[in-house]
Amino acid sequence: MSETTADRLVYRGKEYTCGIDVTLAVVGGKWKASILWHLAQQTMRFSDLQRQFSDTTRKMLTQQLRELETDGLVHREVYPQVPPKVEYSLTEKGMSMYPILLQMGNWAREHLRD
Amino acid sequence: MSETTADRLVYRGKEYTCGIDVTLAVVGGKWKASILWHLAQQTMRFSDLQRQFSDTTRKMLTQQLRELETDGLVHREVYPQVPPKVEYSLTEKGMSMYPILLQMGNWAREHLRD
DNA sequence: CAGGATCCAAGATGATACTG
């Protein structure tokens, strides 16, 4: 992330009005917060994630994981064997997001009673 | 927000896998975080917000404000006069989100260097 | 001034089939 003029931020070629929006761009995608939460509990194989997100297509899951990997929050470890084995885990950067995710969860429970 | 079975949450008719996703649904919309941040600084008229978000259409701004109002984060005060005057401010619930927004902004600055 | 209504383009997501 780099700063330009008058509080404008640039991250990966896109402009944002504030850091909050950058964070939302990184963790706000569909399923991303959930993925991060699950990976914070334990390293998981792709098939484990598929089980957790049974109503999500493989395509979406893969896509979101790739983006999280690109942003450096998730590490993807490929074991060169047949059948393939791929494990996903959080990087330090990913871990650093965890406390904020917890607070977001708590906020919903405390403030959004129907 | 209410709980159903196996960690499933329901908020305003939609199902979510966790509270984090509910929070993201509420504050993750386009411009919403920015709107909340600005309103945390001061009450603003619609025209003030238009100036701040000059590259946003009235339609989008109105839509996002309406949703924030529905979710109880923003208060909309209409003054019955001609020409109309409408002021937007944060509710207590909206204010309660502010610390988390700040943390999200800080996280981006600390962890997302290009 | 502060919007609402309508139509359309673009982007995000889903279904399905195929692969090393």
Place this chain on the structure above:
DNA sequence: CAGTATCATCTTGGATCCTG
């Protein structure tokens, strides 16, 4: 097992015009 490719669809966001 862990994907990719392609096509269809559903949802968002923008442009434009109208109103009390």
